Amino acid sequence: MRQSHFFCKTLKTNPKEGDAISHKLLLRGNFISQLASGVYSFLPLGLRAHRNIEKIIREEIEKIGGQEVLLPSLQPKEIWLKTKRWDEMDPPLFRVKDRHSKEFALGPTHEEVITGLVKLAIQSYKDLPVALYQIQTKFRNEMRFYGGLMRAREFIMKDLYSFHADKDDLEKFFNKAIGAYEAIFNRCGLKAIKSEASGGIFTKENTYEFQILSEMGEDRILFCENCCWASNLEVAEVKDGGKCPKCEKGKLEKRNSIELGHIFRLGSKYSETIGLYFKDKEGNEKPVIMGCYGIGIGRLLATVVEINNDEKGIVWPKELAPFPIHLIQIGEGQDVKKVAETVYSSLMEFGFESLYDDRQDKTAGEKFAEADLIGMPCRIVVSERTIEKDCVEIKPRDEVKAELVRIDYLQQFFNSKLKVQNSKLQP
Amino acid sequence: MRQSHFFCKTLKTNPKEGDAISHKLLLRGNFISQLASGVYSFLPLGLRAHRNIEKIIREEIEKIGGQEVLLPSLQPKEIWLKTKRWDEMDPPLFRVKDRHSKEFALGPTHEEVITGLVKLAIQSYKDLPVALYQIQTKFRNEMRFYGGLMRAREFIMKDLYSFHADKDDLEKFFNKAIGAYEAIFNRCGLKAIKSEASGGIFTKENTYEFQILSEMGEDRILFCENCCWASNLEVAEVKDGGKCPKCEKGKLEKRNSIELGHIFRLGSKYSETIGLYFKDKEGNEKPVIMGCYGIGIGRLLATVVEINNDEKGIVWPKELAPFPIHLIQIGEGQDVKKVAETVYSSLMEFGFESLYDDRQDKTAGEKFAEADLIGMPCRIVVSERTIEKDCVEIKPRDEVKAELVRIDYLQQFFNSKLKVQNSKLQP
Numbered sequence: 138m139r140q141s142h143f144f145c146k147t148l149k150t151n152p153k154e155g156d157a158i159s160h161k162l163l164l165r166g167n168f169i170s171q172l173a174s175g176v177y178s179f180l181p182l183g184l185r186a187h188r189n190i191e192k193i194i195r196e197e198i199e200k201i202g203g204q205e206v207l208l209p210s211l212q213p214k215e216i217w218l219k220t221k222r223w224d225e226m227d228p229p230l231f232r233v234k235d236r237h238s239k240e241f242a243l244g245p246t247h248e249e250v251i252t253g254l255v256k257l258a259i260q261s262y263k264d265l266p267v268a269l270y271q272i273q274t275k276f277r278n279e280m281r282f283y284g285g286l287m288r289a290r291e292f293i294m295k296d297l298y299s300f301h302a303d304k305d306d307l308e309k310f311f312n313k314a315i316g317a318y319e320a321i322f323n324r325c326g327l328k329a330i331k332s333e334a335s336g337g338i339f340t341k342e343n344t345y346e347f348q349i350l351s352e353m354g355e356d357r358i359l360f361c362e363n364c365c366w367a368s369n370l371e372v373a374e375v376k377d378g379g380k381c382p383k384c385e386k387g388k389l390e391k392r393n394s395i396e397l398g399h400i401f402r403l404g405s406k407y408s409e410t411i412g413l414y415f416k417d418k419e420g421n422e423k424p425v426i427m428g429c430y431g432i433g434i435g436r437l438l439a440t441v442v443e444i445n446n447d448e449k450g451i452v453w454p455k456e457l458a459p460f461p462i463h464l465i466q467i468g469e470g471q472d473v474k475k476v477a478e479t480v481y482s483s484l485m486e487f488g489f490e491s492l493y494d495d496r497q498d499k500t501a502g503e504k505f506a507e508a509d510l511i512g513m514p515c516r517i518v519v520s521e522r523t524i525e526k527d528c529v530e531i532k533p534r535d536e537v538k539a540e541l542v543r544i545d546y547l548q549q550f551f552n553s554k555l556k557v558q559n560s561k562l563q564p
Numbered sequence: 565m566r567q568s569h570f571f572c573k574t575l576k577t578n579p580k581e582g583d584a585i586s587h588k589l590l591l592r593g594n595f596i597s598q599l600a601s602g603v604y605s606f607l608p609l610g611l612r613a614h615r616n617i618e619k620i621i622r623e624e625i626e627k628i629g630g631q632e633v634l635l636p637s638l639q640p641k642e643i644w645l646k647t648k649r650w651d652e653m654d655p656p657l658f659r660v661k662d663r664h665s666k667e668f669a670l671g672p673t674h675e676e677v678i679t680g681l682v683k684l685a686i687q688s689y690k691d692l693p694v695a696l697y698q699i700q701t702k703f704r705n706e707m708r709f710y711g712g713l714m715r716a717r718e719f720i721m722k723d724l725y726s727f728h729a730d731k732d733d734l735e736k737f738f739n740k741a742i743g744a745y746e747a748i749f750n751r752c753g754l755k756a757i758k759s760e761a762s763g764g765i766f767t768k769e770n771t772y773e774f775q776i777l778s779e780m781g782e783d784r785i786l787f788c789e790n791c792c793w794a795s796n797l798e799v800a801e802v803k804d805g806g807k808c809p810k811c812e813k814g815k816l817e818k819r820n821s822i823e824l825g826h827i828f829r830l831g832s833k834y835s836e837t838i839g840l841y842f843k844d845k846e847g848n849e850k851p852v853i854m855g856c857y858g859i860g861i862g863r864l865l866a867t868v869v870e871i872n873n874d875e876k877g878i879v880w881p882k883e884l885a886p887f888p889i890h891l892i893q894i895g896e897g898q899d900v901k902k903v904a905e906t907v908y909s910s911l912m913e914f915g916f917e918s919l920y921d922d923r924q925d926k927t928a929g930e931k932f933a934e935a936d937l938i939g940m941p942c943r944i945v946v947s948e949r950t951i952e953k954d955c956v957e958i959k960p961r962d963e964v965k966a967e968l969v970r971i972d973y974l975q976q977f978f979n980s981k982l983k984v985q986n987s988k989l990q991p
Contacts, residue, residue, distance in 0.1 A: 177636065278663055
């Protein structure tokens with residue numbers, strides 16, 4: 138993508154808005170734009186990072202057997218009355234009326250809809266288990282929004298729902314889902330802590346949250362540095378400064394954290410309310426046992442930026458970067474331009490779509506500052522100085538030292554240093 | 565994908581619901597499920613077809629320079645008041661209030677939002693042209709819905725907006741967009757007619773619709789069979805039965821049609837209202853000239869089914885089929901099972917993700933009927949009869965005759981008959 142044509146207008150300094158560094162950097166780097174409080178547009182750079190997270194999530198969720206569906210936002214009042222959540226939901230539902238005065242909720246979550254949908258397809262134990270997920274826009278009528286994408290009122294969520302004949306089968310899948318979540322957060326460059334949590338309005342059974350330690354976080358967890366056991370302060374039966382109930386060695390500390398994912402054993406709460414039953418091997422009718430598993434993708438993206446930045450800007454983990462390579466042409470001589478164009482085409486042939494700074498009206502300083510701000514993992518510079526030696530200069534975003542690489546050795550360089558996978562640089 | 569695990573429960577006969585054959589077939593084949601009038605869930609089969617259309621649209625729109633963004637559904641009342649569309653929009657807006665009593669529209673289209681967004685980025689003629697598009701959920705508070713996905717209240721649309729320094733530049737892009745639209749509809753297996761149309765609430769300037777002739781369609785066009793000139797009856801300055809104004813030979817006929825796309829020269833209507841100005845080469849401030857270009861993806865999907873079906877079910881065009889191949893195992897002998905599994909793995913290695921009917925509790929008749937109903941382009945059967953000859957039986961969905969192909973010749977068969985492109989069969 139030629140930067141001369143790319144829709145991205147960065148700011149030279151951090152904006153006043155933004156209560157988190159990730160919020161400031163995402164605004165300043167023109168990844169997102171605010172339309173209203175807690176309501177954001179994704180610009181090309183931001184959408185590319187978002188899509189990369191979606192791709193990771195799809196891969197990991199499909200590995201454990203999740204099948205993708207897409208459910209509506211407009212959800213009839215009746216199904217929310219059935220589960221009593223029309224009035225109890227917290228934050229309260231966004232409600233809307235149609236021209237026939239019928240009321241709808243804008244879906245903040247999809248237990249009601251998916252349970253009704255699966256009810257149409259499940260008769261017997263032979264039809265179970267089933268795991269369905271979607272990557273879809275949620276609406277939550279929050280009183281307070283913070284941190285840009287950290288808590289928005291409209292955001293894209295991955296929600297997975299699983300359906301089982303009994304608790305043992307749920308337990309098996311629950312553990313697979315924990316594995317998938319760990320893989321997702323790892324691939325996003327984050328170390329998530331599995332923390333005991335409360336089910337809130339969803340369920341009274343124990344649930345887990347995946348938390349990232351961060352001063353920016355609004356959650357409070359008790360955390361054991363020794364064994365990484367953690368519990369949300371809301372449900373913890375132990376105290377700050379007390380001994381870890383798991384390893385019995387570590388001291389528990391109260392820490393701020395960001396909740397990235399939440400997984401629930403729903404049991405038969407929704408299946409009994411909505412009437413999702415199946416016939417077991419003996420022909421007895423039983424309620425289906427359910428689990429549900431959410432990840433807010435915008436919050437995950439913001440958290441990645443919150444954790445991965447330096448004084449110059451964002452440092453994208455390789456799998457999430459909007460472009461794997463930022464190619465920068467310095468100087469306007471015909472020779473430099475010609476070589477830069479050749480390198481740009483070659484990278485494309487090697488399977489890398491680079492962001493190519495071909496702009497004539499920017500100084501070297503401006504180009505470097507912007508490259509550091511938007512944070513692609515690998516910077517390649519073509520200048521008079523490098524082409525004299527038939528070289529380009531390559532610098533990873535998270536290293537200080539640059540390296541001269543011969544242009545005719547570029548392909549071998551990438552082959553040896555990096556594996557090409559799905560057009561993304563992999564370590 | 566093994567059908568024994570695939571979430572898809574088809575019906576043996578057409579459902580009573582559905583006022584179009586496409587609606588009945590999409591419900592019966594378990595591609596979609598109705599949640600409320602005009603509100604549908606996409607099940608795995610339907611979502612796969614939808615995603616294939618999205619992929620085609622992205623490819624063709626990016627070829628003409630469109631860059632993808634994602635804009636919110638929650639749109640503040642103020643921006644709709646500015647363009648006077650808060651009250652004038654037809655169908656009326658879905659409106660929603662937040663906890664601070666602020667009003668929002670659920671976006672039925674995004675001229676207001678994108679014009680405001682682009683305003684933040686455009687100062688000079690050097691920043692133009694720009695073309696931004698999204699694939700995003702729209703909400704339209706229709707009085708009447710019909711044909712399932714044909715006119716829904718919540719649906720996914722591709723909306724593209726272009727921004728230019730003058731009318732000539734808009735005209736250039738407008739023609740490119742017409743080309744992209746033709747390419748999109750061709751790849752979806754449809755012959756679209758470019759028809760003169762009214763701009764409705766969007767603009768008073770001439771606009772074009774892309775129409776498909778179909779008795780199911782709610783639009784009425786005057787159509788010349790001789791030169792394919794067409795005009796929406798609403799704006800036609802000629803009469804049914806009259807002479808074609810273009811070729812001056814053909815007789816005009818009134819025909820029903822389905823509107824698949826609509827492209828508008830917006831001119832400076834929105835830029836002037838919202839204040840999107842730029843400085844030209846002489847330093848004069850001028851309003852940006854805009855165009856907008858929509859395709860309702862659900863309606864396109866339904867139209868494809870409306871046009872491509874027979875008495876047995878859907879006949880998917882190759883690029884849109886949820887799976888390129890439906891592999892069917894007939895008989896439960898160990899030999900048949902073993903060969904079918906090998907063929908399944910081989911197809912995967914050749915780059916085809918097939919739907920594999922490995923179910924033990926279905927008769928051959930049931931399997932064939934379901935395969936015809938859901939309509940994958942290529943059926944491969946493994947049975948006692950075929951494995952005796954070390955063969956499989958291959959039948960295209962739109963042909964009557966099947967062909968025996970030796971298993972060790974399968975790869976050559978696909979290489980010679982078909983090009984593999986993006987894991988989809990191409991003719």
